[in-house]
Amino acid sequence: MEKKLFTELEISKEVKKAVNDLGFEEATAIQTLTIPLIMSGKDVIGHSQTGTGKTAAFGIPAVELVDVKDKKNVQVLIVCPTRELAVQACEEIRKFAKYKEGVNTVPVYGGQPIDRQIKSLKYGGNIVVGTPGRLMDLMRRKILKLGNVKMIVLDEADEMLNMGFKEDVETILTEIPENRQTILFSATMSKEIMRITKQFLTDPELVQIAHQQLSVPTIEQYYFEVPRGRKVDALCNALDVYDPGKAIVFCNTKKQVEELQSELQARGYMAGGLHGDMRQTSRDQMLRSFKAGKNDILIATDVAARGIDVEDVDIVFNFDLPQDEEYYIHRIGRTARAGKSGKAYTFVAGRNQLRAINQLSKYVGKKILLQAIPSNADIHEVRQSALTKEISGILEKGTDNNKYMKIIEELTKEDYTSLDVALALIKVHLKDIENNNRLSDDLHISYENAERDNRDSGRRRSDRDPSRSDRGKMASFKIDIGRNDGAAANIILSAVTRATGLPGTMVGRIEINDEYSYFDLPEAEASLVMDKMKNLKVRNVVTNSEMVSSKNSKDSNRGRRPSSSKPSRAKSTGPRKRR
């Protein structure tokens, strides 16, 4: 479909400026269609998945709709199924309202003291974003008065019904004046959703983003789970180990392109940026130099990368998760051109993004596999093998080496053998990576997850980490939640780490049975487990854990590294030279 630039949309200059600050150029499909409809006052049903930029689709009109002179009354109410979504939507809306003085967005959700939220509501919020339960609570307390609400947005309505908020949502809808505008977003259009739209929406327009199914069979798709703030480090490690001849790194905003460009350049990579604010001549120049291989890394926004045709891109990195599923297809389609194969890696930070990856998987009809971020050891290995190759090459040629003989002679004079000298030289050569320990072992969890996720059953974690051998005796703990209650290895792992505060790497084998599950931890942590996992709520089940046996660490040490963590050697031409 025809997408519009934000500058082409009929929105205020304040919001345009804020959008520009955020670095967005083009509105996504859902934004292009929905924003004008909502701005015209229509009720809208948005049938779209997450990760399509729908927060802006309702957030921008919400900001525009607010009468900034009325600071006291709630004018827009946004209802989200989860706390995370509410916080995220609120943060985004605040960004759009950056230059609109008088727009005050207040998030309200459970799990935080209600007093604080009451205080901020009393201070005045004309846009309120919240979860159903907390909204109801505030309405009962007469803190949240909805008599002046002009627009209500139900975000991820299907999710809210799935979570049992049906009655709450209906109650909230009935508490709002009937002449309001109602916007409903839902990924599915179940009978129940249709009933709600029939009952509560007036003559709504349906906006449906058709799925553009493109086949991407020759592209291997992976994602990295990266802790927030560590994406650049992870990217550098991946670049070093995978050593692509050409790679495109996609970012969502111009600002991010610029930041990443200077960051990579500072670290010695030949990286160039491409975005819509650059002059055409600079763009052409950049592209030429990428094609010619002068820059082997191109960092680009979606819009800028459109239409560029470079045949031998080995890897596409989605540094930012694409805003739109279609973008994902376009992005990864930059590799594996002309019948070649290619790889795509997407950086994922946080739970919401994990959800989005799952949806993308469904959208492309192919599993996007979790991949371990290449470690420093991997880089070291790659460099070592390249150095070996280089040295052998020089030795084979055997010419013109005599001029270096003087150095050797000098050194051997001082009682060093030539072997000592060779060792020292290799150390000098490989040292920088050891000194430059960018990714420490806190990312190790990714390896474990990678293996767990990619294994067929996904239910058993084997004890494989050699580093566990020094943790002493491991013990088995039984927790009274099983498959029948929806337990899975990742759920147990997160429950254990959340409750005890121990890192995931300490958790050994996890076994899920119908009624019970088992997990291994060092025996020394038994009292911590007893203490912290008493009456622990896991998937809405109150659970208890007990130690059932102890064993020697040796037994639990059938060490094996996940194969996925090995660097790809398919076209190893040696290490990337820092230039």
Added chain:
Amino acid sequence: MEIIYRTAGIDESYKMAELYNEFLYDLKDSSKDIYFDFENISVSDRVKLLEDRFNADKGMIVVAEVNGEIVGFISMTIMSCFMIVSSVKNIGYIEAGYVKPLYRKLGITKKLEAMVVEFLKEKGIRYLELFTLLNNEPANESWKKLGYSPFRLQWRKDLNE
């Protein structure tokens, strides 16, 4: 949020009549059954009908109050058992139980019902009865949870069909 549970007094008969009518409208909307349809109901008529409920020998109305607003009630009347010759004689009959949508799922009905039960026990009355519609699953579930079970079926035939 503080919820106060108490018995309603005769001075609140208009307020209670209004809320009672709200309950009837809710019944009308949710039952989707012509049997429970009505044109208009007047508050003053309802006031008259409720008169007996403020007489402790004949019934009671218990209410839940939040910030001075009555958000839920149960209206109970003491009447003879449907089988006149039965040795049971008088029973308590919940003719209306209603909680405003915003205040549901807070356990209000449970508290109100307990007050009614206590009141009847003191009077030596053994049974407390009520009717719900078969298709009203949420109501059926919640009365079941409070220890009620169905003991007779009321049948009807639509003679117009």
